Amino acid sequence: xxxxxxxxxxxxxxxxxxxxxxxxxxxxxxxxxxxxxxxxxxxxxxxxxxxxxxxxxxxxxxxxxxxxxxxxxxxxxxxxxxxxxxxxxxxxxxxxxxxxxxxxxxxxxxxxxxxxxxxxxxxxxxxxxxxxxxxxxxxxxxxxxxxxxxxxxxxxxxxxxxxxxxxxxxxxxxxxxxxxxxxxxxxxxxxxxxxxxxxxxxxxxxxxxxxxxxxxxxxxxxxxxxxxxxxxxxxxxxxxxxxxxxxxxxxxxxxxxxxxxxxxxxxxxxxxxxxxxxxxxxxxxxxxxxxxxxxxxxxxxxxxxxxxxxxxxxxxxxxxxxxxxxxxxxxxxxxxxxxxxxxxxxxxxxxxxxxxxxxxxxxxxxxxxxxxxxxxxxxxxxxxxxxxxxxxxxxxxxxxxxxxxxxxxxxxxxxxxxxxxxxxxxxxxxxxxxxxxxxxxxx
Ligand code: DOR
Numbered sequence: 276x277x278x279x280x281x282x283x284x285x286x287x288x289x290x291x292x293x294x295x296x297x298x299x300x301x302x303x304x305x306x307x308x309x310x311x312x313x314x315x316x317x318x319x320x321x322x323x324x325x326x327x328x329x330x331x332x333x334x335x336x337x338x339x340x341x342x343x344x345x346x347x348x349x350x351x352x353x354x355x356x357x358x359x360x361x362x363x364x365x366x367x368x369x370x371x372x373x374x375x376x377x378x379x380x381x382x383x384x385x386x387x388x389x390x391x392x393x394x395x396x397x398x399x400x401x402x403x404x405x406x407x408x409x410x411x412x413x414x415x416x417x418x419x420x421x422x423x424x425x426x427x428x429x430x431x432x433x434x435x436x437x438x439x440x441x442x443x444x445x446x447x448x449x450x451x452x453x454x455x456x457x458x459x460x461x462x463x464x465x466x467x468x469x470x471x472x473x474x475x476x477x478x479x480x481x482x483x484x485x486x487x488x489x490x491x492x493x494x495x496x497x498x499x500x501x502x503x504x505x506x507x508x509x510x511x512x513x514x515x516x517x518x519x520x521x522x523x524x525x526x527x528x529x530x531x532x533x534x535x536x537x538x539x540x541x542x543x544x545x546x547x548x549x550x551x552x553x554x555x556x557x558x559x560x561x562x563x564x565x566x567x568x569x570x571x572x573x574x575x576x577x578x579x580x581x582x583x584x585x586x587x588x589x590x591x592x593x594x595x596x597x598x599x600x601x602x603x604x605x606x607x608x609x610x611x612x613x614x615x616x617x618x619x620x621x622x623x624x625x626x627x628x629x630x631x632x633x634x635x636x637x638x639x640x641x642x643x644x645x646x647x648x649x650x651x652x653x654x655x656x657x658x659x660x661x662x663x664x665x666x667x668x669x670x671x672x673x674x675x676x677x678x679x680x681x682x683x684x685x686x687x688x689x690x691x692x693x694x695x696x697x698x699x700x701x702x703x704x705x706x707x708x709x710x711x712x713x714x715x716x717x718x
Contacts, residue, residue, distance in 0.1 A: 279317035280308060282694050284653060287324025290331065290626050292644050300329065302651040305693035310647065322696060324655055327688055328622070331630040331645045332364025332652025336421070336637065337454075337509060337530065337579035338604050339431070342388060344373030348584040349672050351385075354604065355394040355709055357582075357670035359698045361605035362687030364652040365642060365712055366395050367421040367633075370402030371432030377402045379414060386419045386711060393709030394697055396642075396652070400424040400454065402434045403445040412449035419711040421637050422451045422507075427491050428458025428483075430554040431583065431600060435460060439494060446502040452528065452636060453499075454507040457516075458483060458555055459491040476594040477544035480556040488555055489515045496523050507636055510535065510581055512555045514565030521574045528576040528636045531566050533610040534601055536578075538677070539563045549590045549597035550677050553583065570620060570628070577632035580607040584673035602671045606664055606678050612656060612685025622658075638715040655689040662686045668701070 280301035289298045289310060301309035301316055309316075340354035341347075351368075358366055368385070370376035376385060376399055385399045398421035401407075401414040415423050425445050426434045436442055437460035446453060469482045492508060496519070499506045507528045508520060512535050520529050534553060539560045543551040551557055569575050583600025590597050611625050620628075634643025641650045664678045690698035695708050 277315045277317055278309065278313070280313070280319070282320045282322065282651070283313050283316055283318035284322045284324050284329055284655070284691070285313065287327045287329045287655065289329045289645055290622065292646060294623065295328065300645065300651070300653070302694035305651055307645060307647055307649050307651045310645065322689065327655050327657055329645065330626055330654045330656060331643055332692065333362050333608050333629045333654045334633040334639070334642065335363045335366040335580050335582070335604055335607055336577060336633045337369065338366050338582040339369045339371060339584070339600065341372060341584065343384065347672060348586055351389050352392040352707065353670055353672050354582065355397065355707065356703065357605040359394045359690045359703065360668070360670055360701065362608040362654040362656065362690050363395055363604060364654060364690060364692045365397065366604065367398050367400060370400045370424050371426070371430070371434050373432070375402045375432060375434050376400065377404050377407045379417060382414065382417055382420060389709060392707050394703070394707045395709045396692060396712050397709055398712040403436050403453070404434060405436060405441045405444070408441065408444040409448055411445060415449045415451045421712065421714070423449060423453045425453055426456045427495065428456060428460045428463050428487070428554070430456060431598060437461065439498060442495065443498050443502060446498055446504040452505045452507045454509055455495055457488060457491040457495055457508050459487050459494070462487045462490060470595045473593055474595065476549050476552050476597070477541055479552050479594070480540050480558050483554060483556050485513045485515060485558070488513050489519070492516045492519060496527060499526050510555055511566070512558055512562060514562050517565050517569040517574055521569070521572070524574070529569070529574055530577050530579050531570065531575050532579065532581050532603070533607055534581070534603065534677070536563060536566055536614065537610055547677055549594055550601065550675070552594065552597055552599050553581070553601050554599045567619060570624065575628065576636055578607070578611065578628040580604045584671045586673055587675055601677050602669060602673050602675065605669055605671065606676055608654065608656070608687055609662070609664060609683050609685065610678065612658065613683035616658070616684035640713040640715050642712065651691065651694040653691040654687055655691065656685060657688045658685050660684070660686040
């Protein structure tokens with residue numbers, strides 16, 4: 276008797292841990308149950324992946340949605356909808372909402388809101404503050420929590436842990452990896468006169484300069500070593516930090532963003548104005564080249580989107596009253612596929628950065644590879660598709676992307692989460708089935 280499956284994805288090139296192989300995938304009860312020739316297997320549903328590549332589901336470990344709080348920019352439904360349209364199967368959401376996610380009640384509130392409304396699987400960060408430092412060891416282990424987020428420099432929202440004493444307190448309580456927005460707040464305050472009374476937005480990278488980032492990352496690494504705590508440095512933007520971080524791979528993992536890999540100053544500020552304003556800022560081509568070199572040297576562990584929606588109206592305020600942040604969860608994969616088509620990274624490296632990398636950093640249980648026993652999360656891509664990224668395609672309530680009008684090669688064809696097809700050919704399928712991501716018990 277032939278085997279039977281809930282779903283068979285057939286005829287594609289499957290990106291297994293050993294690399295690409297021509298194979299079918301059989302899914303049962305939401306998990307990958309077989310990889311091989313399943314031509315004669317029974318299947319309740321079949322997806323024809325001929326001419327397509329089946330990647331492990333893309334995991335975006337850094338998004339900012341706005342719920343609870345300013346949901347006119349984004350909520351959990353619209354944010355996760357954009358994600359599945361862009362080929363993302365799971366995401367971790369940041370705590371700088373209103374109220375910030377710093378208590379058990381706030382975490383449970385987000386989990387309740389996500390239930391039945393999230394299109395992707397999800398987990399939430401607990402925000403570190405001087406007030407909740409002692410609580411973090413307990414909060415970081417609650418179901419649905421991916422870890423701790425600490426802002427060492429002020430950005431959107433009120434979360435801030437600026438001084439060494441409090442950074443040390445945050446690092447002391449708990450054992451999972453602490454993710455960090457690394458900009459030195461003291462230096463940001465000292466230099467705020469540069470932009471306070473209005474300035475051109477290109478001054479953003481001057482105010483939040485290289486030294487601001489380097490100083491903070493040096494402090495962080497020193498304190499992480501003192502307290503034997505693993506850290507994950509988010510959105511690294513400078514050549515100097517990459518040199519530093521390459522010497523501390525045993526304790527610090529590294530994230531970079533497509534924004535910093537794709538855009539460069541001064542051109543981005545001339546062309547996009549405040550639409551290119553974000554923290555940490557987009558810098559010149561010397562730094563962008565260094566980020567690519569760090570990707571190819573293996574210093575970078577993952578790529579997230581830092582999806583940070585603000586409306587066009589808010590962005591139109593005169594700098595520096597314009598808020599910082601770009602949408603990105605939907606364009607993460609198309610931009611990376613295009614970089615791959617341009618020869619800047621291999622498909623193996625892309626998979627490592629968007630799937631295996633986040634799984635490794637955060638100790639995600641059962642995701643991050645196409646393998647028997649793992650969740651059947653697949654991002655099916657057409658590497659040859661020629662498409663144009665447009666604002667009209669963007670699901671975010673913000674309604675815009677800095678990459679509007681950009682022609683790209685490579686596009687997500689289907690998003691499959693635990694064996695359910697939730698997006699195919701740019702259209703949503705079914706209802707939001709997202710569930711909380713699970714983590715390895717021992718971490
Ligand atoms: O540009 C940014 N925007 N950087 C951050 O750290 C926060 C984000 C937001 O939430 O708007």
